[in-house]
Amino acid sequence: GENVEQHPSTLSVQEGDSAVIKCTYSDSASNYFPWYKQELGKRPQLIIDIRSNVGEKKDQRIAVTLNKTAKHFSLHITETQPEDSAVYFCAASSGTNAGKSTFGDGTTLTVKP
């Protein structure tokens, strides 16, 4: 089955700096790569996703890049703000099995004011 590895497990940055979180996956059939932000006790919130037919996607301060050959994808947050502090998860799924997803272990991001 799919295996997703996520690094780093914790990340602390100063407000205004950039944050980068990286994930690798193992199944070449995976074609959908969402990133979630989860606050304590709440559901994961989709912040950006990328599909296998593109290499990069950007939404304001958030961007995601995908390298299918190397099987890795990354989340980039620029101009970080204290409210960006949360746990971030990457995930990978294929078009089969109704999008059954495998999650990374998560990254706890702390943005210091």
Place this chain on the structure above:
Amino acid sequence: GAVVSQHPSWVICKSGTSVKIECRSLDFQATTMFWYRQFPKQSLMLMATSNEGSKATYEQGVEKDKFLINHASLTLSTLTVTSAHPEDSSFYICSAPSQGRYNEQFFGPGTRLTVL
């Protein structure tokens, strides 16, 4: 947008009792739903895939007789934790996929289960 609800949002029960958690897709039909368990400071671990009108598919290591799943309609899946014990205390989250090739997941708000 697609909305998934869960009930209850939290439950406290005594050891040995059974607890039922409901997951509903409110504005779309879901022939498949997923059930996850999340322990503190850990990731979401898929427990099982719930299939409308057929048996659930359980992930390796998940006891199907302990975690009973019923997907009786196109909008409702239930997870029953039978004979709950303190080690079953966790955050349980369901999700339902969108239609289409990429299957974006819509998550329920989660249920916090505490077993005393």
